[in-house]
Amino acid sequence: MKVVSLASVRGAPGVTTTAMLLASTFTDGLVVEADLDGGVLAVRYGLGREPGLTTFAAGGPDADGGWRAHAQDAGGVPVLVGPDAPGASTSMWRTAGERITHKLVAADGVVVVDAGRLRSPVPIVAASDLLAVLANPVADQLVALTHLVPTLRQEVRGRVAVVLVGDGPYGVGDVERSVGVPVIGQLPNDPDAAEALRVGGSRSRLARSRLARAVGALGGELSSALLELTTAGAAS
Helix, strand or coil, X not given: CEEEEEEECCXXXXXXXXXXXXXXXXXXXXXXXXXXXXXXXXXXXXXXXXXXXXXXXXXXXXXXXXXXXXXXXXXXXXXXXXXXXXXXXXXXXXXXXXXXXXXXXXXXXEEEEEEEECCCCCHHHHCCCXXXXXXXXXXXXXXHHHHHHHHHHHHCCCEEEEEEECCCCCCHHHHHHXXXXXXXXXXXXCHHHHHHHHHCCCHHHHHCCXXXXXXXXXXXXXXXXXXXHHHHHHHC
């Protein structure tokens, strides 16, 4: 699978909401919870704790069904739910992170990783073809991101980029000059759409929202970028 990770450095810019919408733009998309503060999708969508990442990690490399046997449906999007307690999530990624990552990378499709608030990247984030950090264009978040980017460039296999969320005093050019990585998208602050996704509101209304349209455009850009990566890898 190609790996696209979404994360934040501060605040709550809508990483989980964006991950769910983004995965829905890929015909073979999957969301994986890798938030060390604990996953929220099981509670949000009324899902069980299993199957999920813990059962996927425990399965053999040739287990029937691959990741699909461990995914649950969250509003039409397949998800591998993670532990909801911070300690359990940290422990799972520490002991089984490499195994989970190897199995996902070897599969087909696109995995969208909800990494939550980023600290030290877990193995699946480190293996990303693209890590997109969501940030509001305000000083405190951009300063925090500027300090983190050098570490991310060293630890993440692929590209590091920024997605701006909402309004602020800093534009795309300001952010790119300050942070030193490209801005690959801009998303509106659309709390109504985020709430509709959270509670399972009208899919047609959600699809017409500014947020869904913006994430759809981002998904198109990422599909092109991932295709270029695939082509370049095949040629090398």
